Amino acid sequence: MATAATRDGVLLNIKQLSMEFSTTHGLLGRRQRSILAVDRVDLQVRRGASIGLVGESGCGKTTLGRCILRAYKPTGGELLYKRADDSMVDLAGLELGELKPFRPDIRMIFQDPYSSLNPRMTVLQIVGEPLRVNNLAKRSEIEDRVAEMLRTVGLRPEYLRRYPHAFSGGERQRIGIARALITHPRLVVADEAVSALDVSVRGQILNLLMDLQQEMGLTYVFVSHDLSVVEHLCDYVAVMYVGRIVEQAATADLFSRPRHPYTEALLSAVPVPDPSVREQKQRIVLGGDVPDPAHAPSGCVFHPRCRYVRDRCDTEEPDLLDLGDGRGSRCHYARELVLHGIVADGGRADGRLRSDTGPGAAT
Ligand code: SF4
Secondary structure, three states: OOOHHHOOOEEEEEEEEEEEEEEEEOHHHOEEEEEEEEEEEEEEEEOOOEEEEEOOOOOOHHHHHHHHHOOOOOOEEEEEEEOOOOOEEEHHHOOHHHHHHHOOOEEEEOOOOOOOOOOOOOHHHHHHHHHHHOOOOOHHHHHHHHHHHHHHOOOOHHHHHOOHHHOOHHHHHHHHHHHHHOOOOOEEEEEOOOOOOOHHHHHHHHHHHHHHHHHHOOEEEEEEOOHHHHHHHOOEEEEEEOOEEEEEEEHHHHHHOOOOHHHHHHHHOOOOOOHHHHHHOOOOOOOOOOOOHHHOOOOOOOHHHOOOOOHHHHOOOOOOEEEEOOEEEOOOOOOOOOOOOOOOOOOEEOOEEOOOOOOOOOO
16 A cells, blocks of 8 residues: 555546547448547646546446557547646647657556566566667566566576466566566556466465565556455545546545445445455345446436436436545435445554455455
């Protein structure tokens, strides 16, 4: 988790960000359909902090992460990024060629350690490639820089000339992390970075990410469907639904007292290691799936699945209510509903995870 000392300002200010995709369908592809995958998102990412983007599949969290990386060019809004010299730039407005200076600064850790590494490249080539592509090191320096980075992520530098197939899933993810961090970025977007790993190594990788954040002063945007992962890594959480942020809060506040019914339902599915707590916990099963953004429900987008729905919910769209202390909820009744959270534990000891009791270990 980030230290308070490093939270000294906003690194990325996301303002009214939207991402709309157009697809064609029908006979001869004549009919056009617009899908608003990210809808007017406002979010501040503080320097040195970890922010979690959570929600079910199809809620827009991955698209938002890709907009931050500028893998997608947002169709609306701003991505105000603070450069190392403290000047601001709107990444959303830059063209592809203008983004090059920012590529080493904003990096991504991919989900799948198996498909994200080129099987025909050695570890030296994989991890050294961002240095080469961005002209950040002379050819003669690359091997030393990669060896040093491997040590940093807990791999032996003797592995430099091995290929990905020689490594386990956890080791491959360490290689992916080394590739992301070799350029010494300031902002790292991690997309489901541990969800493809065995439960036994998830805790190790999360501990590594936390250690690296401290050592390298990293800021994380952590995209995950798994709230127990976010609980351990992030100090602030934004819950997304149909492309919108429906709740945002400091992690401890959100877990102990959610202020949006969707968050309450997600939390009810979080595994709790303590059997006595687990027995008392009521699982809220949401009917149906996240709606297609092309046919978003009227009023509150969550109303067809909400157990607290009232008359005005299907006609009036809730604004993001400011609940103080950086909390916000897009529910008309956020101030009056008494929703249930969980006392998060997950087997932490001094902020670190035991691999046998970490995320995903208890169900
Ligand atoms: Fe549920 Fe209504 Fe709140 Fe939407 S506004 S989350 S439907 S209570």
